[in-house]
Amino acid sequence: MSGKNIKKNNDDLMEKIVSLCKRRGFVFPGSEIYGGLGGAYDWGHFGVALKNNIKQNWWKKFVESRPDMYGVDAAILMRQEVWQASGHVAGFADPMVECEKCKKKFRADQLEDKKKCAECGGKLGTVVQFNMMFQTKVGASGDSSAISYLRPETAQGMFVNFKNTVDAFHPKLPFGMAQIGKAFRNEITPRDFLFRQREFEQMEIEYFVRQENWEEHFEYWKGEMLDWMEEVGLDMAKVHELEVSKEDRAHYSSRTVDFEFDYPFGKKELFGLAYRTNFDLKAHKLDYLDEERSEKIIPHVIEPTFGVDRAVLAVLLSAYCEDEKDGEIRSFLKLKPNIAPVICAVSPLLKNKPELVEYANTKVYAPLKTEFGRVAWDDNGNIGKRYRRQDEIGTPFCIVIDFDTLTDDSVTVRDRDTGKQERIKVVDLKKYIKEKIS
Numbered sequence: 384m385s386g387k388n389i390k391k392n393n394d395d396l397m398e399k400i401v402s403l404c405k406r407r408g409f410v411f412p413g414s415e416i417y418g419g420l421g422g423a424y425d426w427g428h429f430g431v432a433l434k435n436n437i438k439q440n441w442w443k444k445f446v447e448s449r450p451d452m453y454g455v456d457a458a459i460l461m462r463q464e465v466w467q468a469s470g471h472v473a474g475f476a477d478p479m480v481e482c483e484k485c486k487k488k489f490r491a492d493q494l495e496d497k498k499k500c501a502e503c504g505g506k507l508g509t510v511v512q513f514n515m516m517f518q519t520k521v522g523a524s525g526d527s528s529a530i531s532y533l534r535p536e537t538a539q540g541m542f543v544n545f546k547n548t549v550d551a552f553h554p555k556l557p558f559g560m561a562q563i564g565k566a567f568r569n570e571i572t573p574r575d576f577l578f579r580q581r582e583f584e585q586m587e588i589e590y591f592v593r594q595e596n597w598e599e600h601f602e603y604w605k606g607e608m609l610d611w612m613e614e615v616g617l618d619m620a621k622v623h624e625l626e627v628s629k630e631d632r633a634h635y636s637s638r639t640v641d642f643e644f645d646y647p648f649g650k651k652e653l654f655g656l657a658y659r660t661n662f663d664l665k666a667h668k669l670d671y672l673d674e675e676r677s678e679k680i681i682p683h684v685i686e687p688t689f690g691v692d693r694a695v696l697a698v699l700l701s702a703y704c705e706d707e708k709d710g711e712i713r714s715f716l717k718l719k720p721n722i723a724p725v726i727c728a729v730s731p732l733l734k735n736k737p738e739l740v741e742y743a744n745t746k747v748y749a750p751l752k753t754e755f756g757r758v759a760w761d762d763n764g765n766i767g768k769r770y771r772r773q774d775e776i777g778t779p780f781c782i783v784i785d786f787d788t789l790t791d792d793s794v795t796v797r798d799r800d801t802g803k804q805e806r807i808k809v810v811d812l813k814k815y816i817k818e819k820i821s
């Protein structure tokens with residue numbers, strides 16, 4: 384079905400996305416059966432697939448396809464000295480204010496009325512700095528030397544492995560380190576679904592350069608970030624660059640550009656690009672021997688940072704479409720084939736015809752499943768219902784095995800976006816799909 388595109392930017396888009404995510408097994412509220420835990424979400428089968436595809440795409444572009452990038456997967460728990468040196472113990476805080484009447488807490492910098500509680504109208508108290516790191520104790524001793532933190536950014540896991548990486552690989556400047564992993568922030572007011580959580584994932588790069596070249600690298604990485612956003616299917620008309628003012632920059636940054644996205648709840652940060660100077664390496668007392676020039680320097684750092692969860696949310700918001708044909712509305716996710724959780728669904732036209740089921744299973748489903756993994760078997764309900772179901776989770780192709788297949792060894796491949804159907808030879812299916820993914 385290819386009909387008139389309607390209502391893509393409706394006001395209840397967030398509700399539709401949240402509901403689709405739960406109903407179709409992408410994302411569930413954390414600890415839901417015990418009443419939920421604010422700022423924590425659990426990922427279901429299709430959500431994990433979508434998230435993994437986005438992460439793999441990122442890793443391929445920024446690590447595997449480059450000669451100058453070194454991957455890291457550091458421990459989440461690190462010694463407290465790491466966070467003291469990095470400035471997070473002293474300064475990783477948001478301004479917090481409490482209502483004197485209902486005791487509700489707010490991010491002071493996000494309030495329109497700084498004096499009156501938005502919930503009960505009570506008087507707001509004085510603003511205090513609230514450190515967002517989750518503190519924990521490592522080991523049984525329980526004294527202050529056992530204090531550790533769940534990392535609030537993946538970046539430090541790379542800086543503390545700078546020397547190890549240089550010693551192991553002897554990279555020449557400029558070069559980068561990259562990491563994908565969990566980060567934790569005790570946000571005062573988690574909100575807006577995946578946008579502001581207390582546990583989330585980051586994909587970060589620390590790119591080490593000579594100080595005199597930082598501006599050129601900064602511009603280069605801006606372009607790379609935009610390219611990647613386009614590659615995973617973000618609606619680029621909704622992406623905006625913001626030059627972050629000095630007062631709003633993180634303590635380590637001398638220049639920051641935020642990439643903002645037009646979410647249904649406003650224009651807000653999606654990803655960021657920071658010039659961290661040599662703040663972190665200096666703080667950890669690390670340096671680099673440039674053998675060609677026989678000099679020791681402390682390289683400067685350009686940091687492109689991507690939130691995985693905000694990427695997933697922006698991809699879903701960009702992909703969500705509704706169209707209408709013959710009075711019927713269908714909703715579908717126009718996900719790129721390389722990102723979609725399921726690349727194709729295989730259906731025997733009728734599930735009570737053993738010859739169709741047998742053919743579909745052995746000659747189509749099994750070989751495609753072995754090749755691509757992301758292949759679904761769908762024989763529930765009539766074909767129209769199966770198409771709707773697959774459209775909703777963004778499956779680009781539905782393959783139907785009918786009675787003609789038994790004689791001509793061809794199947795019908797139906798395109799999610801246009802509704803157009805093509806007859807493809809079974810022997811050509813793998814090639815056909817490979818071309819679509821690439």
Ligand code: ATP
Nearest residue numbers: 577578579580583652653654655688689690692693
């Ligand atoms: P914000 O201003 O929205 O709090 P930030 O500037 O503190 O974000 P960074 O420290 O630059 O964010 O973190 C890097 C990336 O991690 C962000 O661009 C975003 O994609 C993601 N991120 C940060 N905080 C959260 C969160 N609470 N939930 C989900 N993703 C987050």
